[in-house]
Amino acid sequence: xxxxxxxxxxxxxxxxxxxxxxxxxxxxxxxxxxxxxxxxxxxxxxxxxxxxxxxxxxxxxxxxxx
Numbered sequence: 750x751x752x753x754x755x756x757x758x759x760x761x762x763x764x765x766x767x768x769x770x771x772x773x774x775x776x777x778x779x780x781x782x783x784x785x786x787x788x789x790x791x792x793x794x795x796x797x798x799x800x801x802x803x804x805x806x807x808x809x810x811x812x813x814x815x
Contacts, residue, residue: 756800768812770776772809772812774808775808775809776809778805779802779806780802782799782802783799783800783802786798786799
C-alpha cells in the first residue's frame with residue numbers, strides 16, 4: 750500500500766480509492782449538500798444539509814492534513 754492509498758475504503762468497482770480521490774469526492778459531496786441547502790425552503794432541513802456539507806468538508810480537510 751502506498752501513502753496515497755487507504756486499504757479498506759472501496760469504490761463501486763471494489764478497488765481501493767486513492768487518498769486524493771477520496772478527498773476530491775468528499776469536497777464534491779460538501780459542495781452538493783451546500784447547493785441543496787441553498788435551495789431548501791424548510792429551515793430544519795436546510796440546516797441539516799448545511800451540517801452535512803460541513804461534515805464532508807471537514808472529512809476532506811482531515812484527510813488532506815493527515
